[in-house]
Amino acid sequence: MPVMTFLEAIRQGIWEEMERDPSVFLLGEDIGAYGGAFKVSAGMLEKFGEDRVIDTPISESAIVGAAVGAALAGMRPVAEMQFMDFITCGFDQIVNVAAKIHYRWGPAVPMVVRGPSGAGVHGGPYHSQSNEMWFVHTPGLKVVVPATAYDAKGLIKSSIRDDNPVIFFEHKLLYRRIKEDVPEEDYVVPLGKARIAREGTDIAVITYGAMVWTALEAAEALAKEGISLEVVDLRTLLPYDEQAVLESVRKCNKVILLHEDTRTGGMAGELAALIASQAFEDLDGPIVRVTSPDTPVPFSPPLEEFFLPNAQKVAEAARKLAAY
Amino acid sequence: MPVMTFLEAIRQGIWEEMERDPSVFLLGEDIGAYGGAFKVSAGMLEKFGEDRVIDTPISESAIVGAAVGAALAGMRPVAEMQFMDFITCGFDQIVNVAAKIHYRWGPAVPMVVRGPSGAGVHGGPYHSQSNEMWFVHTPGLKVVVPATAYDAKGLIKSSIRDDNPVIFFEHKLLYRRIKEDVPEEDYVVPLGKARIAREGTDIAVITYGAMVWTALEAAEALAKEGISLEVVDLRTLLPYDEQAVLESVRKCNKVILLHEDTRTGGMAGELAALIASQAFEDLDGPIVRVTSPDTPVPFSPPLEEFFLPNAQKVAEAARKLAAY
Amino acid sequence: MATTLTRRQLHDLYYFLRLNRRVDEQLTNFYRQGKVVGGVYSGTGQEAISVGTAYALEPEDFVGPMIRNVGTLLVRGYKPRDLFLQYMARKDGPTGGRDANTHFGDVGRGVIAPISMLGEGVNVMAGIALAARLRKEKRVAVTYVGDGAMSTGPCHEGMNFAAVQKLPLLIIAENNGWAYSTPTEKQMAVRDLAVRGKAYGIPAVIVDGNDILKVYQATRAAAARARQGRGPQMIECKTMRMKGHAEHDAANYVPKKTLEEWKKKDPILRFEKYLTSKRLMTAKEKAQIEARLDEEIRADAEFAEASPFPPPEGAARSVWA
């Protein structure tokens, strides 16, 4: 198995799907000759031609809308947002057009909107956002956030094969930092299934995306102190794996909900509601949130570091909770 | 005190602010001669003139963006969305421009985006949405959802006077159905403060908007069965009144989180996280959510009724919880 | 007026014009009887555009009608009952009561359902056209845009995208003078929507939208150009919205005189006059068509009224395919 970056895994997943299925095509800004701002589509224009790797004007509504139309007509478009921050410019197309079509009048809308998201690279307020929650709160979409290279490839392939609009968040911090053995052959990771990233017994840390690595780092540190964290990587946020969450909580009886996204209205709230209603009796301590505070993502490194959750903050919360 | 509809209370609140402060002006579609789709601005063109009651093209980005610009230049714009469903068409302007300005570079952005929201009038998927949560999850905004005519007037006035972008949701079902004594003189209801709509001892029902009335109806019915509901009307969702929520939970020890908005990622999640972390020890039962299911709002009356929470559904949940 | 249409085709056009009008009238009746759920948005006075454009297409083409394009739906094979059922929110309607009015479609028939948010449909139809190009299928996609909808950002993005990509997209701009209560002077500072097309590099013609043969011919010609790979084409149809925005709207803001003038230009009467004066339709033929319409409307109205409301659990349909 070759060692591959997170980015290369996504690229390979898309590549394979394009080889496998002629109805898969790409559209987005600067994805052709340039290969995309992060080079996720590098080489694809040369390989698949201008019809299947379409450079668009700076028109996110058109990108998403054209993807919807093409999907209705039987294609499987994969639309790139140059940064997931810009998804707000095609927001209405996603939440009101794409998401509601199947429920309203029946057809499948097999499409993917994907792109780089997340902070930690000093991108400032407009190149660092974690915008997944707006879409988790939109019935009809699926929302996927891989944490590992293996999952990234398997999940992008599942997303492309899925018959629904999938919003696929790729944490840009992981693009080149994560390197793993990734099978070169075809495999998929199913949507809607979480993964136990680390088994543990004392506190369940439910998280996703880049924060999975943060949780693992914290777990490693705390293991030395005799506190055992279980790390649950949700992988898909909509629909999310309620069973996996509840099982982990029932096992550990304490839970930390961790995300990079800002706090109020974030995924941790949703998980807290699930847990506090379905696993209330299993809880031996308060549900703890570790998240970014409610501000835009600041630019300067010390500010951004202050803003972002990290292993220390998780460990601190875990120590307190363990002592509860 | 004259008896006034919810709609008239809002209209009067805006009217008074326009009289009081020449920097207040209105912009939106069909708000001039026509007085707005729901007639909230009826008579205002005649009274305040074309400069302060501006009919715009069908351009929600322009409406919101022009409001931002005017606010930066010292005005206090009140922008109408013909239906709050269409706020998605100006989404980026709200969440990326308006919401982030103060944090990023300092100025105040005193503006209101307001309009009719909510279901129950068979408006179908595009004239019935409860779109507040996307904004609750956007640091820098304020989000207001009045339930009573008194509050509607007092809150719209506070919103107009507030130095931040306020998203103001008016439940269209309440517009003409709610009639109350409303003072004709000037008063404000502060943002960020909840209201105890009904005192009770057994179960706290935390809710907002039209669902306050649903909760009150359920409380009335359950009182006869000896179950005492306390109804907390949040009034403002961002920032929301954590203290009031926690106090009510600490008093009743059981809680139902009720909203018309769909479930996953809804306000109930946020509240659950707050409660399960800050009032964990006070809870004598699971946190219960009563919400709409995760679908678009269906059009046909039986479908919409099935979709929406109502007093029966709340009462049922309360009976179960009371017996826990 | 001059045409190469056969007599049968001309009668077809007349039939659909009348059918469109009759469906709108029946919906208004239902509305007044309190049987409609929600509002009724009529295409009265604009039937020549819906019918003329749709009739000019090939079966494999796609249309994306808006709320007033009932005629488009009828030409594509939907029946009056579909509209009645949908407007009355009944179980047997095309969306089973999940959505309203013309918000339905069927990919198999090449009909894409609109959404309320104006302008978005341009992009969706551009995507349909893009798929056609990618698959080397010679189909065109037709999008309808009002003078109001033309102000939206998505409309701009879609038109520009289609122009750059040279997509077989037909943009039918229905300039009916009003967007709800807003006259075109408050919607735009130019007279013709057609100049917008040109600003994207999209050939644009202006036609009298109340002349069905002109609309038909312009559409045939534009569709042919699009099919030949000459990129998107725009047709601005000048017309007038003859009723309020919806039945609840008395449209007092519309000058009575304007309405009176436009009444004389009624597209159906005009076409009828043409057909009879050119002896292309006899009084008997006309009566036969009307009788057929009577029967269809009656039967479908009856059917629709008898249809039950959907069972509540219908709401629980999955949001995912």
Next chain:
Amino acid sequence: MATTLTRRQLHDLYYFLRLNRRVDEQLTNFYRQGKVVGGVYSGTGQEAISVGTAYALEPEDFVGPMIRNVGTLLVRGYKPRDLFLQYMARKDGPTGGRDANTHFGDVGRGVIAPISMLGEGVNVMAGIALAARLRKEKRVAVTYVGDGAMSTGPCHEGMNFAAVQKLPLLIIAENNGWAYSTPTEKQMAVRDLAVRGKAYGIPAVIVDGNDILKVYQATRAAAARARQGRGPQMIECKTMRMKGHAEHDAANYVPKKTLEEWKKKDPILRFEKYLTSKRLMTAKEKAQIEARLDEEIRADAEFAEASPFPPPEGAARSVWA
């Protein structure tokens, strides 16, 4: 070239052009030294547009610069250090490290900070212009839009809104041939952005964006018209982006020949040649300006480098005013 500008004003223009270039160069140096946080987006080759437009305004006018409009900021009174500090994410920068590059402003100086999402600024600046009209203040608002940004829906909405409302908005369309790696042919199917203006009813002129006097004069004239209440005005400046999208981008997609041709049209060399050939600037004066620039850049670079990073808790600033 011909002008009524005084000798001092001409020197001012030259000074700002050079200052703009020098700031960009210094930022590139900082970038190469690893001192910049994030990317550097240069306006090299486009300085005449930023400087020429800004210099043509009155103090009470508002500008909404974009990322390459460093010259606009300098003319409005910002100092090189503001750019350096901001790009290096330091505490003393105009946003205290909360945002990056040109993302800063000051309502008091009539400078509105951009956001990354292209096109939105047109609407914000339209709102500024609207406020001016409502308050009967004779100020204009200037928005900068790239050939790429012109494809966005918000740009369309803002231009149309300004046209309908007859707002004193100046739209400076910087057509520099590229939007990141995308050439204008893939951005639009027309040659000139100016035709867009006309499609909204906005008078539009095309100027050589590398000729600062032309840019200046066109802006003066357009601003005067706008101030007179004649509504928005558009100026398309033809120019060329002479570096990559940002420093990290080698821009291999740009034909070398194109760059060579445009290099000859460098706006600063051209203006310098004009000034010296017309004897409007002596060699000594030029040297003095350069010496002043040396000192300013040096001092501000030093100041910026010595500035600390912001304290972490700076992140906790309130999101509410």
